Amino acid sequence: MTDRPALHIEDLRKEYGDVTALDGVSLTVPEGSFFGLLGPNGAGKTTFINTLVGLVRKSGGTARIFGHDVEDDYQEARNAVGLAPQEFNVDRFFPIREVLEHKAGYHGIPADEATRRADDALKQVGIYDKRDTRFDWLSGGMKRRFLLARALITDPDLLILDEPTAGVDVQLRHDLWELVTDLNDRGKTILLTTHYIEEAERLCDEVAILDSGRVRAVATPAELKDRGTDRIVVELRSPPATLPDLLTGDDRVEAVDLDGHQLTVTAREGGLVAPDLVRELDRADFEIVDLEITRTSLEEVFVEMTRTDSDDDESGGDTRTQRDAADAASGSDGDDSPPDRQVASDGGVL
Amino acid sequence: MSQGFVQFRTLVKREILRFVRRPYNTFLPPIVTNTLYFAVFGVILGGRIGEIAGVSYLQFVLPGLVVLGAISDSFENSSFSIFHGRWNEYIDAVTVSPMSDSNKVAAYVSASALRGVITALLIIGVGWIFTPVPASNPLYLVAFVIVITTLFGGLGVIGGLWASDFDYLTVMNQFILRPLVFFGAVFYSLDVLPAFWRTVSLFNPMVYMVNGVRYGMIGVTEIDPNASLAVLTTASVVVVSIDFLLFRRGYGLAD
Numbered sequence: 001m002t003d004r005p006a007l008h009i010e011d012l013r014k015e016y017g018d019v020t021a022l023d024g025v026s027l028t029v030p031e032g033s034f035f036g037l038l039g040p041n042g043a044g045k046t047t048f049i050n051t052l053v054g055l056v057r058k059s060g061g062t063a064r065i066f067g068h069d070v071e072d073d074y075q076e077a078r079n080a081v082g083l084a085p086q087e088f089n090v091d092r093f094f095p096i097r098e099v100l101e102h103k104a105g106y107h108g109i110p111a112d113e114a115t116r117r118a119d120d121a122l123k124q125v126g127i128y129d130k131r132d133t134r135f136d137w138l139s140g141g142m143k144r145r146f147l148l149a150r151a152l153i154t155d156p157d158l159l160i161l162d163e164p165t166a167g168v169d170v171q172l173r174h175d176l177w178e179l180v181t182d183l184n185d186r187g188k189t190i191l192l193t194t195h196y197i198e199e200a201e202r203l204c205d206e207v208a209i210l211d212s213g214r215v216r217a218v219a220t221p222a223e224l225k226d227r228g229t230d231r232i233v234v235e236l237r238s239p240p241a242t243l244p245d246l247l248t249g250d251d252r253v254e255a256v257d258l259d260g261h262q263l264t265v266t267a268r269e270g271g272l273v274a275p276d277l278v279r280e281l282d283r284a285d286f287e288i289v290d291l292e293i294t295r296t297s298l299e300e301v302f303v304e305m306t307r308t309d310s311d312d313d314e315s316g317g318d319t320r321t322q323r324d325a326a327d328a329a330s331g332s333d334g335d336d337s338p339p340d341r342q343v344a345s346d347g348g349v350l
Numbered sequence: 351m352s353q354g355f356v357q358f359r360t361l362v363k364r365e366i367l368r369f370v371r372r373p374y375n376t377f378l379p380p381i382v383t384n385t386l387y388f389a390v391f392g393v394i395l396g397g398r399i400g401e402i403a404g405v406s407y408l409q410f411v412l413p414g415l416v417v418l419g420a421i422s423d424s425f426e427n428s429s430f431s432i433f434h435g436r437w438n439e440y441i442d443a444v445t446v447s448p449m450s451d452s453n454k455v456a457a458y459v460s461a462s463a464l465r466g467v468i469t470a471l472l473i474i475g476v477g478w479i480f481t482p483v484p485a486s487n488p489l490y491l492v493a494f495v496i497v498i499t500t501l502f503g504g505l506g507v508i509g510g511l512w513a514s515d516f517d518y519l520t521v522m523n524q525f526i527l528r529p530l531v532f533f534g535a536v537f538y539s540l541d542v543l544p545a546f547w548r549t550v551s552l553f554n555p556m557v558y559m560v561n562g563v564r565y566g567m568i569g570v571t572e573i574d575p576n577a578s579l580a581v582l583t584t585a586s587v588v589v590v591s592i593d594f595l596l597f598r599r600g601y602g603l604a605d
Contacts, residue, residue: 053446054446074448079448083446087439094364105359105360106444106449108354
């Protein structure tokens with residue numbers, strides 16, 4: 001382990017003419033972490049990854065892999081990376097074992113060692129018996145496994161997986177999860193992009209939400225869920241005639257609604273708000289029949305964060321950013337995450 | 351063995367295996383085509399033409415056909431390999447590797463030059479069936495064949511990076527390369543041209559290549575072979591330098 005982060009990105013920009021694909025992305029991925037990059041289609045995830053490996057030339061900013069600039073020290077930077085891309089970009093002229101041997105050779109691994117590693121990598125992903133087959137003849141799942149083998153053959157310190165489980169069946173998805181978790185346990189830093197929120201929630205230590213080329217948030221999945229709103233639904237014995245005055249002054253509470261016997265409180269950190277709610281209802285002599293807390297899912301947080309812009313454009317203001325800015329100023333977020341992972345590209349602290 | 355050499359050797363090996371394993375696409379066509387050339391121009395028409403520059407017509411056209419085959423195949427090898435890799439995106443494995451740009455260029459160009467040399471040898475072999483093949487100046491012959499295949503391997507790299515469709519490759523090969531070769535004194539001597547067209551022909555780089563190889567084989571040339579070799583070597587250095595700059599900029603390889 002070194003004291004350098006696996007990835008250190010500052011104000012990374014990429015423009016294609018009038019189109020801005022990356023709009024000042026800043027983030028840090030600690031060495032040894034399992035880092036997720038979430039975002040809707042067109043968010044800039046693949047552009048971001050391709051910038052790291054030399055398939056896209058950045059328009060501005062800096063990107064370092066284990067301290068090596070991706071352009072000035074490209075050889076050192078690329079030597080540290082194994083990439084399993086989204087597309088099936090595999091040499092069709094050769095059987096897959098030879099493709100792996102070539103890949104190893106491009107990284108300076110001698111032929112004998114390359115052959116041994118190719119066999120090991122194919123065994124590791126479970127397609128060794130297909131070693132003399134060309135890529136086009138593999139099934140969809142095998143193709144995904146092969147891309148992972150190709151990324152692993154150079155024994156990279158940073159493994160980048162771009163939608164590795166897209167279009168694969170449940171069994172294979174679980175196999176791949178197990179494999180990459182094991183790799184991460186053995187010290188590899190993993191950068192994962194995915195559409196599957198469950199996958200990020202299950203695998204990642206931290207996730208960044210990317211939208212329209214900007215980082216909306218960087219946090220652990222649990223922290224992100226805490227930022228979403230939970231619902232506390234209370235069933236009362238006797239319906240009150242009017243909405244009782246509850247939880248006033250608690251800035252975690254966003255709404256209180258009454259519908260007959262049912263009182264619904266929408267709040268952040270619902271699990272912490274619920275006891276206060278019960279105490280206040282008890283003091284006001286309301287008898288509680290039932291209480292249920294529905295926690296926000298990471299998927300809901302993701303959807304909320306990635307649709308805010310259009311909603312806010314219509315309403316004329318970015319309430320999320322204002323709230324984040326207020327949190328940043330007051331430190332009321334309660335987030336004790338290291339500063340480097342809280343800095344968002346749009347200047348807000350999330 | 352240095353890491354850089356292993357990287358270079360791997361890419362060269364990959365490039366060579368690609369054309370060696372597909373002889374029906376790479377080696378058979380020049381054999382068939384040149385057999386037809388020799389049969390028609392040499393045996394059927396050649397008997398009526400008689401000698402040119404003191405040698406049989408077949409011996410006169412042989413160097414030109416060697417040049418035609420060698421440069422076509424060296425150009426096609428690098429242009430197709432790079433373009434096909436871009437088209438199917440598997441060249442990304444090379445692009446994202448830590449291999450230096452100079453190593454990449456050296457590998458693509460040298461593998462393509464090798465294919466051109468092999469094609470040249472195959473054509474000479476076919477020619478041997480029809481007529482004795484002299485080698486009056488073998489060192490010149492070797493030097494010219496190496497330089498022109500390197501030059502066209504390098505031009506093929508530019509073509510492969512520039513092309514955005516398979517049509518581009520056809521355009522380059524059929525509409526630029528081939529006419530230049532056919533008007534490059536392959537099938538005729540510059541002496542038979544009127545003065546104006548002779549002067550115009552001197553602007554065609556193929557004339558220097560054909561004459562250089564002709565000098566190496568039959569010892570006859572209409573242009574100073576040393577000057578030709580110097581110009582072609584300079585052109586090769588310039589083209590390979592352009593290849594390197596294009597790779598460094600990521601032209602055609604990175605967005």
